[in-house]
Amino acid sequence: MQEYGDGETLPPLRIGVAGLGNVGATLVRILQKDGAELTKKLGRQLVVTAVAARSRSRDRGIDITNLDWFDDPVALAKSEGIDLFVELIGGEDGPAFAAVKAALEIGRPVVTANKALLAKHGLTLARMAEESGAQLGFEAAVAGGIPVIKTLREGLGSARIAKVFGIMNGTCNYILTRMGNEDISFADCLKDAQALGYAEADPTFDVEGFDTAHKLSILATLCFGYEIAPDKIRVEGISRITQHDIKVAADLGYKIKLLGIAQRTDDGIEQRVHPTFVPKGSAIAGVDGVMNAVALETDHVHELLLAGPGAGGPPTASSVLSDILDIARGTRVPPLGVPSHELMPYREAPMRAHEGGYYIRLNAKDVPGALAAITTRMGERNISIDSVIQRSDLSAKAVAPDGSPTRTVVMITQQTLESSVRESLAQIAADGFIVGEPQLIRIETL
């Protein structure tokens, strides 16, 4: 048993796994099944020696009878019987946080797939890891099976990143893809996604964009060298997307995707999560179903796109394992890309001029002068309208509170400031020519 390149014999790496859900059980299975092949690759044996979970007796399709059992993940994290602690419990606080801290405090390397934990406590944990000399891996925390953390921490050489954006939530992408392929409403599609296990019973966290925001905040720190700031993100989900939006997008040559976008500006960092029109022929538009993708725009590399499965036991376990292999090899990288004392305090950019146009869908009262009044208000804010689309086949049959019929109007603007669009819409609402909340979707040329 030799490490590559020198004569030293390395002892087996003893791994403790806390959390035996889908990912944890898959990881244990892979390590038990593919152990010999991994040893060949690595020159060092990897052995799961201990586990912690809620139920000892649950059938997970793996044999844990020969492993040390812990009811308390903190006790496992501190146990003398392991060299590396894997946290797959989940949750931003509670036992996951306590156990990860306990391991890092004593200089024990940690691998976690927990994006909520990283978004909230990543800076604290990175500092602890640096102080005690422990490694902290979290490849699986963002975009499941896609090696985006490694690419950002190690793979881009000197490339200075200007913008990162991506599809980071499989639930949303599944729903939007199906809505694009079939004439099905958001609500019905969500029900199917829940039945298929692609969406949680309470889907808010996914469909309203918060999960994407967590992941984006971690990527933004690795990209730009600022402290993690999950609370400085404008977040908008997909629950208000209708078939009307999807179909007009298709007519115009776009697909709608929920993107997380972070970019470096002269005034600081801009982070946002929202549904976006992306051009149909673009690589990111081809990322469908439960797939994820992350695109990086750099000074040197132009654009790099990484696409793959964003969730699921095997892809996520494979990412956890790639962190384990790095630690077994002795690879040393600061958890957040640069030593944490080099991270800059977060600087939030004011919402800047959005480069690209807007899709605006309104329910306008079907009365003479309504459209003229609406477009006049937009003209007052210097918003140029590229096209006005009225598709009677898609138009919702609504009636205003005053009894007048309404028709759905879609306007596509040229490049303009988001603030101008929002101000003009507020005035249009005050004028009384529209009913309900307008739909506003950004168009990105990418």
Next chain:
Amino acid sequence: MQEYGDGETLPPLRIGVAGLGNVGATLVRILQKDGAELTKKLGRQLVVTAVAARSRSRDRGIDITNLDWFDDPVALAKSEGIDLFVELIGGEDGPAFAAVKAALEIGRPVVTANKALLAKHGLTLARMAEESGAQLGFEAAVAGGIPVIKTLREGLGSARIAKVFGIMNGTCNYILTRMGNEDISFADCLKDAQALGYAEADPTFDVEGFDTAHKLSILATLCFGYEIAPDKIRVEGISRITQHDIKVAADLGYKIKLLGIAQRTDDGIEQRVHPTFVPKGSAIAGVDGVMNAVALETDHVHELLLAGPGAGGPPTASSVLSDILDIARGTRVPPLGVPSHELMPYREAPMRAHEGGYYIRLNAKDVPGALAAITTRMGERNISIDSVIQRSDLSAKAVAPDGSPTRTVVMITQQTLESSVRESLAQIAADGFIVGEPQLIRIETL
């Protein structure tokens, strides 16, 4: 100046660069300009101390007056004044091979962007590196700015790869993309590509698929653990692709891409390079222009797609730099993914049943019974024809040697064996009903 996580002070890493073309000059510029930022990230200084190139006086936009100059790259590789040797000379033999060997022999780490060198001598070089304990990095050798080597060597955990395929030549992808967007012939498009610097004066190596084959052979070894076998690849280029092919592909919902494909089969490894029909909506179809992409199909991660710039000074230099950073950090990975003595002797799979159909374009004599005779021959080999397409607007106005007019016939087959298609075409040619060489393009569902 401290390495992350321990108290040890590391001396600056002294770098010698052989070859100051576009990539070499860009690398020196980045190291001179971004040195401070890299030092912050790495905790260790990177300094170019010496260079070798053909002309000392040529203006490259960088200041080399303070660097040690070598006329002979081998002397630079062995010089006491450097800790790491970067080979950017190119060529599969000659000074590049001699210099890389000279460095590895004395245990000095090497970074190279030279795919031809790796395809031909990769195994020899990996063995030398392992014997002397030197690291050997070649991220830039495949798909320029895309971190595919790192992903394969380190990033996929346990994932067992079943298939790798990709667009690995920017010249070909530029030509095929333009032919898809404009009504322009291969020959005219190639001329433009040459004028724009996207194609060499002698374009054979690129457009006939040999460059893709070199890269594929390196990826196949990293994916499957067999010795590198660049000579065991069926290679077909794009020079026979016509507007007819492009337009029929578009009608049927496909784009034509030059793919390198390697896959693991029960009978060994299959490696091939050829133009391919790929479905328009797929992520790889969205990879246009000079962009490259590599897709990995694994047992655990399903499909992973990495897309980005395949060439150009800055992206390639950035990949070279990511190897330099890894070496500066002390990362240790076997050059070919597993220790070279663990690589299996190459086992070539017989060309197996191609999963998917074929596009066949023929110039058939416009005489009664021709089509019946052709389709009968195909039926004899159990080839099911999905559709027969005759677009008179695209049909070449050709005349057979016997004076009879011809018309272009396109047939799309259902899934069948390539050997059956080739045998039936040989018989059809012998029957005398077609003129010229048929065009045969594989359809991949991906």
